[in-house]
Amino acid sequence: MSSEMQHIQWFPGHMTKTRRKMAEVLPIIDAVAEIVDARIPVSSRNPDLKDIIKDKPLIILLNKCDMADPKETSKWIEYYKKQGVSAIPIDCKTGKGLANFKDIVKLTLKDKLEAYREKGMAGKPLRVMVVGITNVGKSTFINRVAGNSRVKAENRPGVTRGNQWVTIDKQLELLDTPGVLWPKFEDQRVAERLAFTGAVKDGVLDLELLAVRLLDNLSDRYPELLADRYGVADFGTDSYDLLCAIGKKRGMVIRGGETDTERAATMLLEEYRNCKIGRISLERVEDNA
Ligand code: G4P
DSSP: OOHHHHTOOOOHHHHHHHHHHHHHHGGGOSEEEEEEETTSTTTTSOTTHHHHHTTSOEEEEEEOTTTSOHHHHHHHHHHHHHTTOEEEEOBTTTTBTTTHHHHHHHHHTHHHHHHHHHTTOTTOOEEEEEEEETTSSHHHHHHHHHTTSOEEEOOOTTSOTTOEEEEEETTEEEEOTTOEEOOOTTSHHHHHHHHHHTSSOTTSSOHHHHHHHHHHHHHHHOHHHHHHHHOOOOOOSOHHHHHHHHHHHTTOBOGGGOBOHHHHHHHHHHHHHTTOSOOOOSOOHHHHO
16 A cells, blocks of 8 residues: 555545546446455445445455454355345455456346347446445455556546556456545544554544553453453453553563553554464454444
8 A cells, every 4th residue: 555545634625636536437347346345345335335325236245354253254245145235255365265256247247248148249348346445455455366467557538537447357457546435524433443443543542542442342241351461350340451461461561560552552453463362353243233
């Protein structure tokens, strides 16, 4: 991800521009693939996508599934299926699940493919626009699926200059722009979950508070993983006490025997983000019902 992308500030002007660009390319694409973070499939989605893409078929790619709880990821896939939305788990770090991408595109667009065949246009490639909020792994995904085929900047009639088309093979082309979307930042819980995963830069939210809130979530949903990793048994009700206990176990003690909670907070967040605590999903289908 370019640093420019990382530092995009989503203010209404930017959002309007991106919406407009997406509306412009809509007529020439066949489907939209939204990449989300499998650990937080709700918070990592763009709140306005449905409204922007109208009835273009949507494919959801649950990325980073190597770090998510596999049980929960399966439930999410079922959940989307029931809603008539195609979804597959992928892991762009290793490439696991990516082989299913072309199949899911073809399955989602089977009526279109059939229509092409009937009209004698069987060779016409399917075009999919890839979107996602910052840090979900969009660049990694594109690089992986593109393999050796080069990303080419190309101008096509009727299309805004500078669109990035990625040719996957004769049957599939991906549109890489304008693919960076905004999350539902105004929702405090969403901002917090994005911060847990490192999708928003540290410094936006208080680190200790963030670690305490992460512990609230983990002690409720994954107490056994916390116990295994940090040797803590009593979770009590106060996650700040738990953070102190965890820090102490790691020898993060300052003068007077108190825990260096700032260090403990940094360590906890880093270990969560690097999947050291375990495969953890912070959003579940049943919360969304
Ligand atoms: P973006 O374009 O959507 O903004 O995201 P990008 O591809 O830059 O990926 C953001 C981070 O997520 C990268 O890590 C990338 O390696 C990691 N990532 C992407 N897909 C997966 C996945 O399926 N599993 C895991 N575990 N990680 C994934 P980084 O720390 O920013 O860089 P680096 O560690 O790759 O150097």
